[in-house]
Amino acid sequence: MVRFDNVSFQYGTGHHVLRDLSFHLQPGSFHFVSGASGAGKTSLLQLMYLWHKPSDGRVSLFGKDIAQLTRRDKTLLRRRIGVVFQDFRLLDHLTALENVELPLRVQGKGGTSVSEHVAELLAWVGLGEHLHAYPPTLSGGQQQRVAIARAVIGRPSLLLADEPTGNVDDRLALRLLYLFEELNKMGTTVVIATHSEQLVQRFQHPVIRLAGGDSAAGDPPRQRHG
Numbered sequence: 484m485v486r487f488d489n490v491s492f493q494y495g496t497g498h499h500v501l502r503d504l505s506f507h508l509q510p511g512s513f514h515f516v517s518g519a520s521g522a523g524k525t526s527l528l529q530l531m532y533l534w535h536k537p538s539d540g541r542v543s544l545f546g547k548d549i550a551q552l553t554r555r556d557k558t559l560l561r562r563r564i565g566v567v568f569q570d571f572r573l574l575d576h577l578t579a580l581e582n583v584e585l586p587l588r589v590q591g592k593g594g595t596s597v598s599e600h601v602a603e604l605l606a607w608v609g610l611g612e613h614l615h616a617y618p619p620t621l622s623g624g625q626q627q628r629v630a631i632a633r634a635v636i637g638r639p640s641l642l643l644a645d646e647p648t649g650n651v652d653d654r655l656a657l658r659l660l661y662l663f664e665e666l667n668k669m670g671t672t673v674v675i676a677t678h679s680e681q682l683v684q685r686f687q688h689p690v691i692r693l694a695g696g697d698s699a700a701g702d703p704p705r706q707r708h709g
Protein backbone atom coordinates (compact mmCIF):
# COMPACT_ATOMS: atom_id res chain seq x y z
CA MET A 484 0.00 0.00 0.00
CA VAL A 485 2.68 2.50 1.10
CA ARG A 486 6.35 1.73 0.78
CA PHE A 487 9.33 3.94 1.66
CA ASP A 488 12.76 2.72 0.57
CA ASN A 489 15.68 4.72 1.99
CA VAL A 490 13.72 7.95 1.72
CA SER A 491 15.29 11.26 2.58
CA PHE A 492 13.48 14.55 2.26
CA GLN A 493 14.41 18.20 2.55
CA TYR A 494 12.69 21.42 1.57
CA GLY A 495 14.85 23.04 -1.13
CA THR A 496 18.41 23.19 0.12
CA GLY A 497 17.37 23.14 3.78
CA HIS A 498 18.23 20.55 6.40
CA HIS A 499 17.06 16.96 6.07
CA VAL A 500 13.58 16.64 7.53
CA LEU A 501 13.58 12.87 6.95
CA ARG A 502 16.69 10.80 6.49
CA ASP A 503 17.03 7.26 5.12
CA LEU A 504 13.57 6.13 6.19
CA SER A 505 12.33 2.68 5.13
CA PHE A 506 9.06 0.95 5.98
CA HIS A 507 6.23 -0.92 4.31
CA LEU A 508 2.59 -0.42 5.30
CA GLN A 509 0.51 -3.45 4.31
CA PRO A 510 -3.00 -2.97 2.92
CA GLY A 511 -5.47 -2.92 5.80
CA SER A 512 -2.86 -1.99 8.43
CA PHE A 513 -3.16 0.77 11.04
CA HIS A 514 -0.10 2.83 11.95
CA PHE A 515 0.65 5.79 14.12
CA VAL A 516 3.37 8.27 13.21
CA SER A 517 4.86 9.87 16.31
CA GLY A 518 7.66 12.31 17.00
CA ALA A 519 8.31 15.69 18.56
CA SER A 520 7.14 18.92 16.97
CA GLY A 521 9.23 19.47 13.84
CA ALA A 522 10.24 15.80 13.57
CA GLY A 523 8.64 15.59 10.11
CA LYS A 524 5.23 13.97 10.70
CA THR A 525 3.33 16.38 8.45
CA SER A 526 6.04 16.17 5.77
CA LEU A 527 5.81 12.37 5.86
CA LEU A 528 2.03 12.41 5.36
CA GLN A 529 2.42 14.98 2.59
CA LEU A 530 4.85 12.65 0.81
CA MET A 531 2.19 9.94 1.05
CA TYR A 532 -0.36 12.34 -0.41
CA LEU A 533 1.94 13.12 -3.36
CA TRP A 534 2.55 16.72 -2.40
CA HIS A 535 6.30 16.24 -2.43
CA LYS A 536 8.78 13.94 -4.09
CA PRO A 537 11.54 12.40 -1.98
CA SER A 538 14.94 14.10 -2.29
CA ASP A 539 16.45 10.63 -2.23
CA GLY A 540 15.13 7.06 -2.18
CA ARG A 541 11.78 5.81 -3.38
CA VAL A 542 8.16 6.23 -2.25
CA SER A 543 5.63 3.80 -3.70
CA LEU A 544 1.90 4.12 -3.32
CA PHE A 545 -0.57 1.45 -4.41
CA GLY A 546 2.44 -0.32 -5.98
CA LYS A 547 3.55 2.68 -8.07
CA ASP A 548 6.74 4.72 -7.74
CA ILE A 549 5.44 8.25 -7.14
CA ALA A 550 8.34 9.81 -9.05
CA GLN A 551 6.94 8.22 -12.24
CA LEU A 552 3.36 9.42 -11.91
CA THR A 553 1.74 11.81 -14.37
CA ARG A 554 -0.52 14.57 -13.10
CA ARG A 555 -3.54 12.49 -14.11
CA ASP A 556 -2.21 9.41 -12.26
CA LYS A 557 -1.84 11.56 -9.16
CA THR A 558 -5.40 12.85 -9.41
CA LEU A 559 -6.71 9.29 -9.74
CA LEU A 560 -4.62 8.00 -6.84
CA ARG A 561 -5.64 10.91 -4.61
CA ARG A 562 -9.29 9.98 -5.09
CA ARG A 563 -8.54 6.79 -3.17
CA ILE A 564 -7.02 8.70 -0.25
CA GLY A 565 -8.93 10.43 2.55
CA VAL A 566 -6.93 13.21 4.20
CA VAL A 567 -7.23 15.36 7.28
CA PHE A 568 -4.51 17.97 7.29
CA GLN A 569 -4.19 20.75 9.81
CA ASP A 570 -5.66 23.42 7.51
CA PHE A 571 -9.01 21.66 7.16
CA ARG A 572 -9.77 22.96 3.65
CA LEU A 573 -13.51 23.09 4.13
CA LEU A 574 -15.67 25.04 1.73
CA ASP A 575 -16.98 28.04 3.66
CA HIS A 576 -20.09 28.50 1.54
CA LEU A 577 -21.30 24.95 2.20
CA THR A 578 -22.78 23.72 5.48
CA ALA A 579 -21.08 21.01 7.56
CA LEU A 580 -23.50 18.45 6.08
CA GLU A 581 -22.86 19.63 2.51
CA ASN A 582 -19.08 19.61 2.99
CA VAL A 583 -19.17 15.99 4.14
CA GLU A 584 -21.59 14.96 1.38
CA LEU A 585 -19.39 16.45 -1.29
CA PRO A 586 -17.07 13.45 -1.89
CA LEU A 587 -20.14 11.24 -2.30
CA ARG A 588 -21.78 13.68 -4.70
CA VAL A 589 -18.58 13.73 -6.76
CA GLN A 590 -19.00 9.94 -7.00
CA GLY A 591 -22.56 10.48 -8.26
CA LYS A 592 -24.23 9.51 -4.96
CA GLY A 593 -26.82 11.71 -3.33
CA GLY A 594 -30.36 11.86 -2.00
CA THR A 595 -32.06 11.50 1.35
CA SER A 596 -30.40 8.27 2.44
CA VAL A 597 -26.95 9.75 1.81
CA SER A 598 -27.86 12.87 3.81
CA GLU A 599 -29.13 10.68 6.67
CA HIS A 600 -25.93 8.68 6.67
CA VAL A 601 -23.85 11.88 6.71
CA ALA A 602 -25.99 13.31 9.53
CA GLU A 603 -25.43 10.13 11.57
CA LEU A 604 -21.69 10.36 11.06
CA LEU A 605 -21.64 14.03 12.06
CA ALA A 606 -23.63 13.17 15.18
CA TRP A 607 -21.08 10.44 16.00
CA VAL A 608 -18.26 12.99 15.91
CA GLY A 609 -20.29 15.27 18.21
CA LEU A 610 -21.66 17.68 15.61
CA GLY A 611 -25.34 16.63 15.60
CA GLU A 612 -26.31 20.16 16.62
CA HIS A 613 -24.26 21.77 13.87
CA LEU A 614 -25.32 19.98 10.68
CA HIS A 615 -26.39 23.18 8.98
CA ALA A 616 -23.67 25.43 10.32
CA TYR A 617 -21.16 27.04 7.97
CA PRO A 618 -17.48 26.40 8.74
CA PRO A 619 -16.59 30.00 9.70
CA THR A 620 -19.16 29.79 12.52
CA LEU A 621 -17.59 26.62 13.96
CA SER A 622 -14.63 26.36 16.33
CA GLY A 623 -11.29 24.99 15.11
CA GLY A 624 -11.99 21.64 16.78
CA GLN A 625 -15.46 21.45 15.23
CA GLN A 626 -14.12 22.27 11.77
CA GLN A 627 -11.52 19.56 12.21
CA ARG A 628 -14.25 17.02 12.93
CA VAL A 629 -16.14 18.06 9.80
CA ALA A 630 -12.89 17.46 7.89
CA ILE A 631 -12.54 14.03 9.52
CA ALA A 632 -16.11 13.08 8.60
CA ARG A 633 -15.47 14.23 5.02
CA ALA A 634 -12.27 12.16 4.85
CA VAL A 635 -13.90 8.93 6.02
CA ILE A 636 -17.37 9.14 4.43
CA GLY A 637 -16.31 7.62 1.10
CA ARG A 638 -14.41 4.71 2.75
CA PRO A 639 -11.06 5.53 1.12
CA SER A 640 -8.41 2.87 0.52
CA LEU A 641 -5.96 4.96 2.53
CA LEU A 642 -6.68 7.46 5.30
CA LEU A 643 -4.00 10.00 6.29
CA ALA A 644 -4.78 12.11 9.34
CA ASP A 645 -2.47 14.73 10.84
CA GLU A 646 -3.09 15.28 14.58
CA PRO A 647 -6.81 14.52 14.21
CA THR A 648 -7.31 14.54 17.97
CA GLY A 649 -5.23 17.64 18.63
CA ASN A 650 -8.18 19.94 19.28
CA VAL A 651 -10.61 17.73 21.19
CA ASP A 652 -11.05 16.46 24.74
CA ASP A 653 -10.09 12.92 25.74
CA ARG A 654 -13.60 11.50 25.35
CA LEU A 655 -13.94 12.77 21.78
CA ALA A 656 -10.39 11.70 20.96
CA LEU A 657 -11.36 8.13 21.86
CA ARG A 658 -14.52 8.34 19.76
CA LEU A 659 -12.48 9.52 16.77
CA LEU A 660 -10.02 6.68 17.24
CA TYR A 661 -12.92 4.20 17.37
CA LEU A 662 -14.18 5.70 14.11
CA PHE A 663 -10.77 5.17 12.49
CA GLU A 664 -10.69 1.61 13.81
CA GLU A 665 -14.12 0.88 12.33
CA LEU A 666 -12.96 2.22 8.98
CA ASN A 667 -9.82 0.11 9.27
CA LYS A 668 -11.92 -3.01 9.96
CA MET A 669 -13.74 -2.33 6.70
CA GLY A 670 -10.40 -2.44 4.86
CA THR A 671 -9.00 1.10 4.90
CA THR A 672 -5.27 1.42 5.58
CA VAL A 673 -4.96 4.07 8.29
CA VAL A 674 -2.01 6.34 9.11
CA ILE A 675 -2.42 8.77 12.02
CA ALA A 676 0.20 11.33 13.02
CA THR A 677 -0.05 12.20 16.69
CA HIS A 678 1.85 13.79 19.55
CA SER A 679 -0.22 11.80 22.01
CA GLU A 680 1.80 8.98 23.59
CA GLN A 681 -1.37 8.20 25.56
CA LEU A 682 -3.31 7.31 22.41
CA VAL A 683 -0.38 5.40 20.96
CA GLN A 684 -0.11 3.32 24.16
CA ARG A 685 -3.82 2.75 24.44
CA PHE A 686 -4.46 1.55 20.89
CA GLN A 687 -1.41 -0.65 20.43
CA HIS A 688 -0.97 -0.18 16.71
CA PRO A 689 2.52 -0.20 15.21
CA VAL A 690 4.34 3.11 15.37
CA ILE A 691 6.65 4.87 12.93
CA ARG A 692 8.76 6.96 15.28
CA LEU A 693 10.41 10.00 13.73
CA ALA A 694 13.39 11.48 15.46
CA GLY A 695 13.89 14.25 12.87
CA GLY A 696 16.32 14.08 9.94
CA ASP A 697 19.46 16.03 10.74
CA SER A 698 18.51 16.55 14.36
CA ALA A 699 18.97 12.80 14.76
CA ALA A 700 22.26 12.57 12.83
CA GLY A 701 24.02 9.33 13.68
CA ASP A 702 20.87 8.06 15.36
CA PRO A 703 18.67 6.34 12.76
CA PRO A 704 14.91 6.88 13.13
CA ARG A 705 13.46 4.28 15.45
CA GLN A 706 10.44 2.56 14.06
CA ARG A 707 8.30 -0.51 14.45
CA HIS A 708 6.36 -1.54 11.42
CA GLY A 709 4.01 -4.25 10.39
Ligand SMILES: Nc1ncnc2c1ncn2[C@@H]1O[C@H](COP(=O)(O)OP(=O)(O)OP(=O)(O)O)[C@@H](O)[C@H]1O
Binds near residue numbers: 518519525
Ligand atom coordinates in the same frame (compact mmCIF):
# COMPACT_ATOMS: atom_id res chain seq x y z
N1 LIG B 1 7.06 24.34 3.49
C1 LIG B 1 8.17 24.23 4.22
N2 LIG B 1 9.30 24.82 3.80
C2 LIG B 1 10.44 24.71 4.52
N3 LIG B 1 10.56 24.00 5.67
C3 LIG B 1 9.46 23.40 6.13
C4 LIG B 1 8.20 23.47 5.42
N4 LIG B 1 7.28 22.75 6.11
C5 LIG B 1 7.93 22.26 7.19
N5 LIG B 1 9.21 22.64 7.19
C6 LIG B 1 10.24 22.26 8.19
O1 LIG B 1 10.35 20.85 8.18
C7 LIG B 1 10.52 20.33 9.49
C8 LIG B 1 9.45 19.29 9.78
O2 LIG B 1 8.18 19.91 9.78
P1 LIG B 1 6.83 19.08 9.88
O3 LIG B 1 5.71 20.06 9.86
O4 LIG B 1 6.84 18.00 8.88
O5 LIG B 1 6.99 18.43 11.36
P2 LIG B 1 5.88 17.88 12.35
O6 LIG B 1 6.50 16.70 13.04
O7 LIG B 1 4.61 17.63 11.61
O8 LIG B 1 5.70 19.08 13.36
P3 LIG B 1 4.40 19.51 14.21
O9 LIG B 1 4.14 18.38 15.17
O10 LIG B 1 4.86 20.76 14.90
O11 LIG B 1 3.27 19.73 13.24
C9 LIG B 1 10.49 21.53 10.42
O12 LIG B 1 11.83 21.88 10.70
C10 LIG B 1 9.81 22.60 9.61
O13 LIG B 1 10.27 23.86 9.98
